[in-house]
Amino acid sequence: MTLEHYPAGVKLGFDASQWLARSRALSGRKRGGGFGKPKPPLFPGDGGRHRQRAFRDALADLLPSVHGWLPTIRISDIEVTTITSAPDVVSSLRALLQGRGAPASYLVAE
Numbered sequence: 001m002t003l004e005h006y007p008a009g010v011k012l013g014f015d016a017s018q019w020l021a022r023s024r025a026l027s028g029r030k031r032g033g034g035f036g037k038p039k040p041p042l043f044p045g046d047g048g049r050h051r052q053r054a055f056r057d058a059l060a061d062l063l064p065s066v067h068g069w070l071p072t073i074r075i076s077d078i079e080v081t082t083i084t085s086a087p088d089v090v091s092s093l094r095a096l097l098q099g100r101g102a103p104a105s106y107l108v109a110e
Helices: 016-026 048-066 077-084 089-099
Strands: none
């Protein structure tokens, strides 16, 4: 739900519509392992941990532009699988990062 409330035109390092679609596709799955337990004082009640993570993700997504920083880049589980199965993993990751706006000078091998 958090992604639905992001301001129009905010610069992100990922496609918010793809993340929203993936989130919706995964919703309704059985939650377990205590991952949704309450996190008082800000996030009490069932699902508190999920709300806490959404809040922290929103901060990581929205604050960089406020400070003049590059946007946070999110890489999904599907993208990780694609990258790690590519013949040249480094080039595959580099291409993804360039497509997300990472400056070429940041993508040089050491």
